[in-house]
Amino acid sequence: MIVCNSVLLxxxxxxxxxxxxxxxxxxxxxxxxxxxxxPFTEQHDPTPRFTTRxxxxxxxxREHGLRTWFGTLxxxxxxxxxxxxxxxxxxxxxxFFAAPSEFITMAQDAGLEFVRYWQHDHPNxxxxxxxxxxx
Numbered sequence: 001m002i003v004c005n006s007v008l009l010x011x012x013x014x015x016x017x018x019x020x021x022x023x024x025x026x027x028x029x030x031x032x033x034x035x036x037x038x039p040f041t042e043q044h045d046p047t048p049r050f051t052t053r054x055x056x057x058x059x060x061x062r063e064h065g066l067r068t069w070f071g072t073l074x075x076x077x078x079x080x081x082x083x084x085x086x087x088x089x090x091x092x093x094x095x096f097f098a099a100p101s102e103f104i105t106m107a108q109d110a111g112l113e114f115v116r117y118w119q120h121d122h123p124n125x126x127x128x129x130x131x132x133x134x135x
């Protein structure tokens with residue numbers, strides 16, 4: 001059995017077919033393949049937005065402590081010295097999502113045989129999929 005849980009959602013959409021083919025390639029004949037937590041709606045970016053560096057640093061100190069605050073301050077100073085824009089990337093910068101029918105078609109195109117899918121408990125905006133490698 002192959003378990004790939006909450007991984008494909010950070011893979012860029014154009015690389016999903018190759019990832020599914022790779023999963024098929026490494027699976028043994030008749031292996032079950034669990035692909036879990038595939039979002040079926042676009043994910044909301046939970047990263048707070050700030051208009052000033054002071055607001056950003058204040059939030060980071062309050063919510064995450066001195067180490068995170070200092071690390072971000074260090075990066076901001078480095079960017080200023082190098083005259084580069086300050087860019088803080090959210091964790092949802094890459095977020096794959098697909099309706100069940102679309103994802104199942106992608107997996108079948110990669111050579112996986114569909115078994116079933118069901119909605120994930122939490123968060124309920126994701127599905128779990130079970131496939132098998134046809135012999």
